Amino acid sequence: MDLFSRSWSALLAAVADLSDEDFARPSGCTGWLVRDLVCHLVIDAQDVLITLATPTAEEPTRDAVTYWRVVEPPTGDDPLDALIVRLAAAYEQPGLLAFHLDDVGSAAGRAAALADPTSRVGTQDQVLTAGDYLSAYVLEWSLHHLDLVAHLPEAAAPPAAGLRYARELLEGVVGTAFPASFTDRDALLIGTGRRAPTATQTAALGELADRLPFPVG
Template sequence: MRAVRTGFRDECARLGEVLRDLDEADFDRPTGCAPWTVRELLAHVRTGAGRLVDMLAAPAPARAEVDAAGYFGAAKFAPAVDADRIDAGRREARELDGAALVADFDRAWRATLDAVDAQPPGRVVRTRHGDAMALGEFLRTRVVEVAVHGLDLAAALDRRPWLTPAAAEVVADLLTGGHPAPAELGWDRLTLIRKATGRADLTDAERAAVDAAGFRWLSFAG
């Protein structure tokens, strides 16, 4: 839990630093997460980063039934669910200008950490999809959201990825089930994450090496 919390804190704080340098034109740039602009993608990230506050205010389920890997199942990316996610991001982005959205993101992730820190060990939460999850496992999915969409934002803004070491460790471990990528690939964590989440293509040789190792990634998109 400590490593996951650190990954969430570090990645959110770094994203906030980058966002404070943007002007309104930057927020209107297109992203690779079509049809979202930077503004709309940030609205989505803001909502995801703050989602635990309301979840922790609700009654706790008796026991966890899904872990972080299970949370990223195919049902989470069904067309109807994806359309709702896209529409929500666009709708929420219209409510605030860039500076206000950045400030709101800052409030959201800090409120999440405060809420997490107030919980007892073993706390279980229920997600908006109905999954009962251990708090630490759901927070792990928040690190994925902020870190991976941070790569999308960096690409849209023509910046070098700012992925933090703590977040990279959490995300890579989740995406690979704790197993290392084949050594002959020579991937660092950033490369692994980009390849595993479809932010960079696999070459035929890379795919063959992964298949030969019996290595399977999560079903993850968007």
Template sequence: MTIAPADTRPPADVLRAAYTAFADVVRPLGDEESWRSTGCTGWAVRDLILHCVTDCQRALVALHTPATGPPDRDAVTYWRDWRPDPVGAANGRRWIRVGASMFLDFGQLRELYLETAAATVTAAAATAPDRLVATQGHVLTAGDLMTTLAVEAAIHHLDLVVELPDAPGPSPAGLAAVRATLDGLLGRPVPLAWSDEHYARAATGRVPLTEAERRSLGADAERVPLFS
């Protein structure tokens, strides 16, 4: 069951908001902050930033890779493939750590992210949201692709600022897209008075569910994390 996002703004605008908020955290960071821990197991700030560079690069490729239909994924069902995979996750962590370690000057990595994210936002704004594109073996509309990118950016924004207490938080538009996506995967609005931030963390396995939360979710508690 897919639940339509409550935010009616164009997907490119939601993506712009999510990426701009993330970039606002990255832009002032120095080498010392780049070594702080994040909400992603085994990754420092610099590792997570490199991972987000690869998200932007994938987005640029997808936005310039037209596909024939019909779509086999939308902004919600795209995430059904992203289930916990300990071996794959460990390999991915290792690959990113090695890659990030090649940047002896963190400023180069920081600028790579900022310029690549800006290019992604520009490309998204120039792409019709109903255009079909291909990414990761699936076909979806460009608008749905943009929404998935905004969702990932908003969740990783929460990961990024774990040890950056003075950093600004994710964009409200990005968090609204996360909530809509998680409700769509759950099949109903979550029956708990969770903030957008806590919902994002809890439903993706970043914080454990309490016993009271499990009781409220009922059988759906066994489906958490909804994606990781």
């Protein structure tokens, strides 16, 4: 719960610090500019609010690790991805998009802070405790924070504790650990296919290199 709040707050602060020009720069998400990524974060925040407002008495079917699945690598052809690009462009002024994210994002953060971690919520036809659901999102926030700053070297990095936990989640999803020589950032970027490993890193990966990447969704 605490890592959710810290990771989300850091991501919102990083977006708030962007200049208008930064919104037109590429992000770490294939085919998306920074403005497209920020628009996606608005939808993410809405999802958090909707899920926390969808209580259920059913038994949990997923936890923070099994919430995620390894999916097909993104191609840019997904209809929702295309919708996000059009929606982001419709804002016209970056400040309007940033304001919308701050507005709905702050509400999502408050809802998360007030949530009972033992309560159960429903999302995507699955049931989780609120604590597991919010913990799962540390992976989402950490990856997208890395995406946000991929081409913005002066921007603030994600919290180290969030990156460490996000790595643990990713390793749980794929069922194996990345080499100890990998930083948490490297493990997340290389593991999800956002960056190719160097020759030295490929050697350290061993047979795991043949299984890369592990895009999650």
